Amino acid sequence: MEMSYGPTIEGLMNHRSIRKFTDQLVTEEHRSAILAAGQQASSSSNMQAFSVIRITDRQLREELMAITGNQSYVLESPEFWVWCADLYRYTMAAGQGSGSERLEEANAEWYTIGAVDTALAAQNAAAAAESLGLGIVYIGGIRNDIRRVGELLKLPQLVAPLFGMCIGYPDQDPVVRPRLSPEAVMHENEYSSSAYASLIAEYDDRHRSYMRERSGGKLETSWSEQMAAKHSQSGRQIGGYLKQQGFRLDD
Numbered sequence: 001m002e003m004s005y006g007p008t009i010e011g012l013m014n015h016r017s018i019r020k021f022t023d024q025l026v027t028e029e030h031r032s033a034i035l036a037a038g039q040q041a042s043s044s045s046n047m048q049a050f051s052v053i054r055i056t057d058r059q060l061r062e063e064l065m066a067i068t069g070n071q072s073y074v075l076e077s078p079e080f081w082v083w084c085a086d087l088y089r090y091t092m093a094a095g096q097g098s099g100s101e102r103l104e105e106a107n108a109e110w111y112t113i114g115a116v117d118t119a120l121a122a123q124n125a126a127a128a129a130e131s132l133g134l135g136i137v138y139i140g141g142i143r144n145d146i147r148r149v150g151e152l153l154k155l156p157q158l159v160a161p162l163f164g165m166c167i168g169y170p171d172q173d174p175v176v177r178p179r180l181s182p183e184a185v186m187h188e189n190e191y192s193s194s195a196y197a198s199l200i201a202e203y204d205d206r207h208r209s210y211m212r213e214r215s216g217g218k219l220e221t222s223w224s225e226q227m228a229a230k231h232s233q234s235g236r237q238i239g240g241y242l243k244q245q246g247f248r249l250d251d
């Protein structure tokens, strides 16, 4: 994208995850602005089905870091926030009107509402943080042991941790990671995969160049190679925990 369309798009196009932070703290004012921007995201029926848990306790940070496979920035970032899908607050509010909290209705749709609301709020917050000169990285690694995270954070029924977010001032300046070409993700009227082979090959080339630049010539991994490595790992299993939290995903 060559043209400039103003600071919002420019900011979004300059996103890159930051995994090394300076010691500079994020002011309370900035924290409030970031949270408020997150809260202002669209929300399914205004249910605002998310909660954020700010982790300030060092020992808790250490335990969470261990769960993420020792990603050091979970401990070292000035701010670490855990974003949770939260249908609990909604049922409390709803229960006051009807006298019934109807927890048994928490099905896959409820979980989807929570996951979508949480992601929208988090990404609004991320963009807001970046606009203030901060950097962020999402941490899905907390789902390595989602049950333990739920225990540590004392999450009630109908609340599930989805991802963490490190926030702070960047102490690195990584190059922006290229994305698939727009044609690979935009379809017209119906889904079409006919151009995927060539679009993936084209992206693999750009990704190799990006990796070469990022690693100072040491790495040349293509996107396909990275996806193959990802695909060969056994994925996390969180269905049992979500069920324990009251979400019935088979309905």
Ligand SMILES: Cc1cc2nc3c(=O)[nH]c(=O)nc-3n(C[C@H](O)[C@H](O)[C@H](O)COP(=O)(O)O)c2cc1C
Pocket: 015, 016, 017, 018, 019, 068, 071, 137, 138, 139, 140, 141, 142, 163, 176, 177
């Ligand atoms: C939900 C989610 C979870 C993620 N989890 C991790 C993580 O645990 N550790 C990490 O270093 N990066 C994590 N990332 C960052 C992605 O690896 C990164 O966004 C992606 O490679 C694209 O790179 P970019 O953000 O620099 O453009 C996560 C991103 C998302 C959206």
